[in-house]
Amino acid sequence: MRRCKPLLGTFVEITINDPYSLHQLESASRAVDAAFAAIALIQHLMGFHQEDSELSHINQTAHLHPINLHPWTAQVLVAAQEVHQHSNGAFNCGVGHRLVAAGLLPQHPGVRAHQFGGIEDLRFLEPNRVFSTRPVCLDLGGIAKGFAVDQAVQVLKNNGIKSGMVNAGGDLKVFGKHSQVIYLRDPRQPNHLTEIGELQEGAIATSSLYFAKRDHYRPSFIINPFASPTNNPYIEFSESYSVVAPDCLYADALTKVLILSAGKTPSCFSHFSAQAIALST
Amino acid sequence: MNWKPNSLALFGVAALATPIAAYAKIYVSVEQAQQLLLPNHVLTKSPLLITRDLQEKLRLASSIRHPFQGDRIWKAQDGSWFIVDEVVGKHEMIHYAVALSPSGTILGIEILEYVESYGYEVAEETWRRQFIGKSANSPIKLNQDIQNIGGATLSCKHLTDGVKRVATLYELALKNQAPKAP
Numbered sequence: 001m002r003r004c005k006p007l008l009g010t011f012v013e014i015t016i017n018d019p020y021s022l023h024q025l026e027s028a029s030r031a032v033d034a035a036f037a038a039i040a041l042i043q044h045l046m047g048f049h050q051e052d053s054e055l056s057h058i059n060q061t062a063h064l065h066p067i068n069l070h071p072w073t074a075q076v077l078v079a080a081q082e083v084h085q086h087s088n089g090a091f092n093c094g095v096g097h098r099l100v101a102a103g104l105l106p107q108h109p110g111v112r113a114h115q116f117g118g119i120e121d122l123r124f125l126e127p128n129r130v131f132s133t134r135p136v137c138l139d140l141g142g143i144a145k146g147f148a149v150d151q152a153v154q155v156l157k158n159n160g161i162k163s164g165m166v167n168a169g170g171d172l173k174v175f176g177k178h179s180q181v182i183y184l185r186d187p188r189q190p191n192h193l194t195e196i197g198e199l200q201e202g203a204i205a206t207s208s209l210y211f212a213k214r215d216h217y218r219p220s221f222i223i224n225p226f227a228s229p230t231n232n233p234y235i236e237f238s239e240s241y242s243v244v245a246p247d248c249l250y251a252d253a254l255t256k257v258l259i260l261s262a263g264k265t266p267s268c269f270s271h272f273s274a275q276a277i278a279l280s281t
Numbered sequence: 282m283n284w285k286p287n288s289l290a291l292f293g294v295a296a297l298a299t300p301i302a303a304y305a306k307i308y309v310s311v312e313q314a315q316q317l318l319l320p321n322h323v324l325t326k327s328p329l330l331i332t333r334d335l336q337e338k339l340r341l342a343s344s345i346r347h348p349f350q351g352d353r354i355w356k357a358q359d360g361s362w363f364i365v366d367e368v369v370g371k372h373e374m375i376h377y378a379v380a381l382s383p384s385g386t387i388l389g390i391e392i393l394e395y396v397e398s399y400g401y402e403v404a405e406e407t408w409r410r411q412f413i414g415k416s417a418n419s420p421i422k423l424n425q426d427i428q429n430i431g432g433a434t435l436s437c438k439h440l441t442d443g444v445k446r447v448a449t450l451y452e453l454a455l456k457n458q459a460p461k462a463p
Contacts, residue, residue, distance in 0.1 A: 004392035185432035191399035192298035202282035208433035
């Protein structure tokens with residue numbers, strides 16, 4: 001069984017490899033529905049575009065008063081802080097205003113400041129309660145998709161699915177005893193595919209600009225968090241950077257760290273059991 | 282995690298890349314999508330003649346150029362709708378189904394098939410026609426073994442425009458057909 005829905009701004013595909021008889025078809029179908037629902041919830045909680053998402057609440061008021069969070073939002077923020085810390089700041093979600101300035105994300109009323117802090121400014125009072133020491137403009141676009149893939153896989157497993165895959169427009173996770181041959185697009189020509197290996201019980205995420213640049217010219221959506229407010233923060237690159245890791249959340253976040261290191265495997269990769277793949281042009 | 286990299290690929294990557302002219306993924310048939318989006322509903326085909334005026338309004342609202350086909354509309358007894366449409370990008374064509382509640386709320390979206398093509402014009406009618414009427418039970422034989430493509434995220438913006446077009450269709454043409462409350 002394979003189904004696909006538009007979510008997280010891309011096409012999310014769920015594949016189930018389990019053999020099933022006709023009467024099991026319905027329960028497999030329900031499992032897939034539940035996995036899609038989990039992804040929709042993550043989009044609702046962590047979307048930058050939605051003014052009423054928890055992420056938007058953080059951006060609007062976390063510096064004014066503490067905010068209660070859904071455990072999943074808290075989990076993503078904690079992971080974002082973890083990657084931020086281990087990458088010495090190379091991964092930072094506090095770049096939303098840069099993407100807004102480039103027209104890549106919408107401007108919301110109530111999120112304006114002269115200077116924004118970063119993910120490091122969040123303080124957890126309780127596991128699901130957070131405040132910020134400075135105004136922030138966080139965008140979880142670089143990590144939430146990976147988390148959504150992980151959660152969808154978890155929901156499938158909880159519903160008794162043994163083997164399958166969740167692929168959110170190129171960021172994917174494989175689970176169960178079946179290993180999967182993974183193809184990557186050639187960054188010079190996205191219609192050329194390279195078989196890069198075989199993956200079992202693991203995830204791979206990729207960052208490249210070939211689709212972003214195909215139809216329209218816009219600044220890169222990859223932001224250098226170290227750029228000073230007056231410097232051009234948009235990192236233009238033609239390579240394709242992938243990260244293989246046990247969880248898609250970390251694979252997703254670490255692709256940005258890999259871009260900043262221009263493809264040289266960053267030292268924090270061993271901490272996350274991650275491997276780097278760079279396709280040059 | 283068990284990752285077996287293709288060692289050849291990691292060294293001379295570009296040389297080993299295989300070009301694909303086209304590939305298609307068929308997810309679910311129209312009937313399966315009806316079951317998934319509007320379970321336990323009896324659906325009746327309810328085709329609509331799309332006037333030139335309506336066609337133009339749909340185009341303006343969605344910025345989709347190719348005409349909407351009014352013969353893929355179904356109605357449930359409670360006034361829900363099931364509509365099949367397609368969006369055509371430069372390199373991809375996506376057939377999809379949208380279910381609407383009697384009041385026009387989007388109940389769900391399901392992708393029926395996704396076709397990616399290079400070296401052809403996807404928009405060309407002869408190219409598109411070969412996929413119409415295919416179902417999950419009669420898959421197209423185009424690079425079928427290539428299933429797991431990683432890579433940069435493909436945007437679903439075209440599809441968002443398509444769903445906007447269906448929502449506009451409801452507002453302009455379907456809404457007034459809704460049955461009166463008993």
